[in-house]
Amino acid sequence: MQIAVLGAGVVGVTTAYYLAEAGHDVTIVDRETEIARSCSLGNGAQLSYSYVDAMASPAFLAKMPGLLAGIDRAIRVRPPVNMDLVRWGLSFLWQCSSDKATRNTIANLALAQRSKQLLDELRPKLNGDFGFKAAGKLVLLRSEREMAHARETCKLKAEYGNRVDVVSMEEAISIEPGLAHMPGPYAGAVSSPGDDVGDSRAFAEILAQHLQDTTTCKIFLNTEIDKLLVEKDKLKAVSTDQGILDADAVVVCLGTWSPALLKPLGINTSIYPARGYSVTLPPGPHVPSASITDLGCRFVMSRIGEKVRVAGFADFVGSDISRDAGRIQELLEIAKAKAPGAADFAATPNHSWAGSRPLTPNGQPIIGPTSVRGLFLNTGHGSFGWTLACASGEKVSSLIAEQFVATEPQHHRKQYPSASPSLT
Ligand SMILES: Cc1cc2nc3c(=O)[nH]c(=O)nc-3n(C[C@H](O)[C@H](O)[C@H](O)COP(=O)(O)OP(=O)(O)OC[C@H]3O[C@@H](n4cnc5c(N)ncnc54)[C@H](O)[C@@H]3O)c2cc1C
8 A cells, every 4th residue: 555654753754664564655744854853853852661641630730720820830821822722721621530640641551561662673673873772760759749649650550561669769869879969859759760761853764764775665855745635535645835645545643733734624633732842961970871850840851872851841832833042041940950960051052942742631642543534643642752653653554454454345455556656
């Protein structure tokens, strides 16, 4: 089959890989001039397999008054609030019950565990360094209350096969000596030794090259996707500013831009952009080897080779993805106060970045078929797109196989044209 993958972020490229592995002729389309230049470019680099918790939860609900009062510096909502955000916010609140939070987290954990397995299988096949390290992770907690909550969620995670422990600060420092130079104050941490680190942009570039070297995969960059062409509820082609791309199936991996392409077809995806920021710096004298998450201040820190990436914040400012210099400075100040020896904060120029997480209300990505035959989604990965990319790609690939094998007459199976796709 000829399959078009729309979007060359980490989710799109990984999707293309699993489709090509399944024997399809794949074309990736993106408007950027290079691979992974949007949300997959400067993220926190955490392969956070044991921490993919849904943001919508009773704990988050309890913090809402402080958020709305602007006390939490890490989350901002810029007025005027639009109807899309109101609708998204109501769906988010609906997901904040304990039962739903647990269900959503368990679903993500299953996808995360499968992703870890798949990336471990894929890594030896790739030529190139994407800063992968089995670094482990420590999530820093500030109070006994947070520790008690963490013990509950760790119990649940352990039941689902995750290696996670709530540890005292002394134990955390013995795992990661760099923490002795982080003043806190912290009450303890969640340690997850099975979590990893890697640069998702470098990974996507290396994987895209691997696809071009070893499969029939074509990549059309610098190509704006205008609309999807559908006839009698069946997908026909993709219209772009470079021409029409015929396809037997299409997978939408456009991150925060997915709803705009799907809306004209009456397909409503509840995805809202949450803008975050990062700075990449030279390491300091006490740089942690493990990846660190400070839950209270909402920033993460990962060592990628000879660099340290500090990322965080969530601003609900619509589709604006501009680099807000003030917010980047704020992120730097918080990270410097909390981890002064981790990075060379005085280094110039800092590589700074802003990107928008495609957030769904329940925190789960949207993976699967739509009401249009041949049109599939793999989008809405929120804060965990890099972590969940491999299993999401594998899953959508198997769902495509299911739809086509289930509905094609027996004698038509495996007789799809294999000519290379082109823009006409
Ligand atoms: C501050 C921050 C920190 C994060 N940290 C982590 C982390 O540590 N671990 C983790 O797992 N995740 C993290 N994330 C989340 C992760 O970065 C995202 O979930 C992931 O990058 C989403 O990938 P994607 O491929 O779906 O989207 P994108 O990377 O945004 O790709 C979408 C692509 O679609 C293209 N596109 C859109 N519209 C069109 C169009 N009309 N025509 C052509 N092309 C189009 C864009 O150019 C883009 O390349 C973080 C996010 C942020 C903001």
